[in-house]
Amino acid sequence: MGGKPEWGFVKLGHTDPVRSNSGLQTLLLMTLDYYGRTSGLQVADVLDPKYQSWIAQLERGVGHLETSTGTFMADMIRFGPSKYDIAVVYENLAVAQLENAQGRWGNLRLYYPSVTLWSDHPAALLQAEWVTEPQRKAARAWLAFLRSRPMQERALSYGFRPADPAVPVRTGDAQNPFTRYAPYGVQIEIPPVATPPEAPVIRNLLTMWSRVVAVH
Numbered sequence: 423m424g425g426k427p428e429w430g431f432v433k434l435g436h437t438d439p440v441r442s443n444s445g446l447q448t449l450l451l452m453t454l455d456y457y458g459r460t461s462g463l464q465v466a467d468v469l470d471p472k473y474q475s476w477i478a479q480l481e482r483g484v485g486h487l488e489t490s491t492g493t494f495m496a497d498m499i500r501f502g503p504s505k506y507d508i509a510v511v512y513e514n515l516a517v518a519q520l521e522n523a524q525g526r527w528g529n530l531r532l533y534y535p536s537v538t539l540w541s542d543h544p545a546a547l548l549q550a551e552w553v554t555e556p557q558r559k560a561a562r563a564w565l566a567f568l569r570s571r572p573m574q575e576r577a578l579s580y581g582f583r584p585a586d587p588a589v590p591v592r593t594g595d596a597q598n599p600f601t602r603y604a605p606y607g608v609q610i611e612i613p614p615v616a617t618p619p620e621a622p623v624i625r626n627l628l629t630m631w632s633r634v635v636a637v638h
Contacts, residue, residue, distance in 0.1 A: 431483065435506040437494050438487040439631050445487070446624070447539050448510040449631055452477060454616050460537050461617035468626045474634045481635045495519055502527030512541055517581030517599045520606055532607035537616045542585075 437445035453463060456473055467473065485505065488494035495515045498506045499522055516532050523530035545568070547553075547561045567573060574584040581599055583591055591600050591610050600610050618624075 429503075429507075433485060433503070433505060433507045434480075434483040434510075435494065435498065435508065436484060436487075436510040437491050438489050440628055440636075441489040442491060443541065444491040444510070444512055446628070447541065449477075449627060450618070450624075451510075451535055451537060451539065451616070452480065453627065454537055455535070459616075460614055461619075463619040463623050465623055465626050468623065468630050474630060477631075478634050481631075491515060499523050499526065499530075513583075514581030517603060517608060520599070520603050520608075524606075529606065532603075532609075534607075534609055534613050536613055538613050539616055539618070 436448040439445035439449040453467070453473070454460065456476055457463070457467060488497065491511055492515060495509065495511045496519075498509045499519050513532075516530075520530055545565060547558060547565070569586065571586070571589060574586045574589040577584055578591065578593070578598055578600065593601070596602065600608055
């Protein structure tokens with residue numbers, strides 16, 4: 423990696439792909455990077471022995487697999503390079519922990535992969551017979567509250583990117599983490615976003631990981 427020999431082996435960390443969304447996203451991004459794509463991943467790609475050998479070798483550098491991304495990120499800050507050198511987590515979690523991390527084990531820095539993924543947080547109003555009209559009314563009010571400009575702007579302070587495209591990420595607020603933490607690698611413009619593959623590809627990706635990687 424170009425570091426000091428006394429650092430030893432690089433300790434990579436991510437959550438369990440079978441039980442954590444961020445772990446699955448990490449596995450998918452690794453796979454897309456291997457094939458040099460942003461879309462079009464097929465089941466045949468996952469079954470390729472050369473790819474499986476590559477992913478197995480890469481994953482040997484991963485230690486304990488947490489099921490919660492928040493717990494995993496907190497552990498990286500708590501234990502530092504004794505357990506992790508690199509952690510793949512959601513952007514908002516990294517942004518939220520930047521201030522806590524600085525000076526603890528050196529400076530934590532963000533690096534964005536060449537291809538990334540959106541991790542949306544959807545909310546749904548169920549259309550079912552057992553949903554009452556007052557419940558529907560309350561749900562609509564809650565969704566309208568979340569979508570309101572003040573709440574979309576407040577999301578920035580927690581490291582979330584607004585769902586409303588009319589709300590800018592770059593603002594004049596000195597406390598905006600996307601500008602405040604730019605020296606630590608936080609970017610307003612992100613790399614190209616990959617297109618998630620079809621469900622059969624995801625199922626086979628998880629099966630492959632369980633058979634080829636998890637057994638090691």
